[in-house]
Amino acid sequence: DRMEHPSEKRVLVCGLGGGLDIVNASILYFASKHEGITASLGSTRPASMEELKKVSKFSENGCMITGESTISAKGRYAEAKIAAAIQEDVVFFCRNSKGKQDVRRLADAINKSAEKFGYTDIIFMDGGGDSLILRPTDAPEQGYDPFKGGDAALLHALHTIKHSHCRFIHAIVAVGLDIDPMAFQNNIDMLKERDGYFGRVNLKTGEQEDFKLKDLFQFQDLKFLGKYFEISEKILVLNDADLKDRSKTKSHTATVTYHALQGHYGVQRTYVEWEGKVDGVPGVHVLESHAWVYFIDPIVAEQLKLDLNKK
Secondary structure (H helix, E strand, O other), X not given: OOOOOHHXXXXXXXXXXXXXXXXXXXXXXXXXXXXXXXXXXXXXXXXOHHHEEEEEEEEOOEEEEEEEEEEOOOOOOOHHHHHHHHOOOEEEEEOEEOOEEOHHHHHHHHHHHHHHHOOOEEEEXXXXXXXXXXXXXXXXXXXXXXXXXXXXXXXXXXXXXXXXXXXXXXEEEOOOOOOOHHHHXXXXXXXXXXXXXXXXXXXXXXXXXXXXXXXXXXXOOOOOHHHHHHHHHXXXXXXXXXXXXXXXXXXXXXXHHHHHHHOOOEEEOOOOOOOOEEOOEEOEEEOHHHHEEEEEOHHHHHHHHHHHOOO
């Protein structure tokens, strides 16, 4: 298998499903560009196509968002603002059709994007780690269904794509916010046994462990983080002053990731309703471990989830 030169690569780095996963995805988007790879930024969200205006469709549930596009769906949508900031269209996958989850059309949109734009790799980025909840007991709260929700729908969609034109990669940063850290490590160990683990990289120190995606990223330096910090500061509510800025958006995982990569450890505010408290004070504990990004094979992970939950 000859090593492809990075310039032959075309990579889409896409938010996996959470509100501001696109901001987490921008880290690897800027990293790809820094490596000399042709890269696009994308987002997977629950909005239905009829809630999007001034977009160009490439499939029933896939379109390009520009700085002029508008999204009328309820929730946190920063895609148009990000498209304006990076001066590039953002690839948008609608998880829903007419308000209902639609795995078939989501899978079709992902496949069509790879055909139309010639992607060799699509990386789906999750912040927090709930996308690797494989069993109900992996979740921090009771009664969690690993087959329900937006992340699960996307991962199921990837698993249904039989003849893909590209490689799918699942990346996870700020692990432990949305998953029991011990359960996460246990799932990584099981993925290793199935050759479904591509290693991890610390985005603060540049340290690498078992990292197997050298055909994409060398991570020789982390200079690309400057652009990611700029985008985060434009988009996210990071401090009390930002709360007054209506154009900024709150995000739990994207804010923790930002602080971890800046080296702002300790208690930090994320300002979301579910923020929680540390010693009675609103905030979340930002850890050095939140700076690691893990790379896995989403098809292998989905199969492992199906196998673990067989009755």
